Each structure stands twice: as structure tokens, then as C-alpha cells.
Amino acid sequence: MRQSTTTLSVRTPGLGLHEVTDRITAWVADQGMREGLLTVFIRHTSASLLIQENAAPAARRDLERYFARIAPESAEYEHDDEGPDDMPAHLRAALTNTQLSIPLIGGRLTLGTWQGVYLFEHRRRPHDRQLALHLLGE
Template sequence: MQQAAHQLTLSTPGAGLHEFTPAVTGWVAAQGLATGLLTLFVRHTSCSLLIQENAAPAARRDLQRYFARIAPESTAYEHDDEGPDDMPAHLRAALTATSLSVPVAGGRMVLGTWQGIYLFEHRASPHRRQVALHLIGA
């Protein structure tokens, strides 16, 4: 068994789903492991990780609108240290995931045809986000 670890820094322009599959694909391929398990972990509490449809932009827009409805920006939250999008960002992150696991076979991630890896930025303003990658395998 071998292991490899890496950290990606992603700059987001603001709220939305930001695909970073190519960066992960390239890193996994460079590790030279044929079979294994990749873990991705975002080191923040106001964004999340998703594996989502990467062919139809409407699917991502619908997803964003859904989360805006169930956790709307508001001044009614007690936690609003960084503005009205602060607590909704935490709620949206709590409803999604901070880590993902993706099998690796043949030296590649085993993603479906229309699947991509996304950072789901829940804050309105631009941010720099860190995603830790860990690959174990042979």
C-alpha cells in the first residue's frame, strides 16, 4: 500500500458550484496508483463538496436555487458575524458534505459519465478555499 497527500487551493468568485475535477484528475494520475480510494476534505465551514451533474448547467442552477429557498439569506439569524449570508452558508454546508470518497481503478477516478467534483461556495463574496486530498492504494 502507498499513500499520497496534497492540498488544492481554489479561488471562488462567489456563491455557486465551482467544478475542479480536472485538477483532481491530474493529481490522481500523477500519483501512479492503479487501484485505491481518494478522499477529498474541504477545510471550511461555509462551503461544501459535491459530486454533481457536469453536463447540464440548469441542474446546477436548480440546485443553487433550492438551497437558497431552504436556507435563505436573512437578518433574522442570531449568528450574523460576517453578514446576512453567514449563517445560511453554515446551514447549507451542514446539509451537504465536507468530505467525499471516490474509488480509483485503472489509475483513474471511477466517476460516472456526467459526474464532476464541485466546491459548493455558499458565501456571496470571493474566497480562497483549501481542499485536502488523500489517496491510498497500490
């Protein structure tokens, strides 16, 4: 059994779903493992991770609008240290994932045909985000 780790830096342009599948799969391929489990962890409280539809941009836009409706900006939040999108960003992150686990079978991540890995930025302004990757396998 082997393990490999790295940290990927991702600069987001602001609010929305930003695909990181290619960067993750390239790193996994470089590790030379055939079977195992990849863990992807985002080191932030106002952004999250999703495995989502990667063929139809409308699906991503619908998701973004949905989260804007269920966790809207509001003057009623007490926590607004970094602006009006601060608390809604934390709520959206709490409703999604900070960690994903993806099996590695035959040297490839077992994502479905239309699945991609997305960093879901919940803040309006650009941010530098860190993804910790841990691959355990052989």
C-alpha cells in the same frame, strides 16, 4: 500500499458550484496508482463538496436556487458575524458534504459519465478555499 497527500487551493468567485474535477484527476494521475481510494476534504464551514451533474448547467442552477430557498438569508439568524450570508452558508454546508470518497480503479477515478466534483461556495464574495486530498492505494 502507498499513500499520497496534497492540498489544493481554490479561489472561488463567489456563490455557486465550481467544478474542480480536472484539478483533482490531474493530481491523482500524477501519483501513478492503479487501485485505491481518494478522499477529498474541504477545510471550511461555509463551503462544501458535491458530486453532481457536469453536463447540464441548468442542473447546477436549480441546485443553487433550491439551497437558496431552504437556507435563505434572514435577519432572524443570531449568527451574522460576517454578514447576512454567514449563517445560511453554514446551514447549506451542514446539509451537504465536507468530505467525498471516490474509488480509484484501473488508474482512474470511478466517476460516472456525467459526474463532476464541485466545490459548493455558500458565500457571496470570493474566497480562497483549501481542499485536502488523500489517496491510499497501489
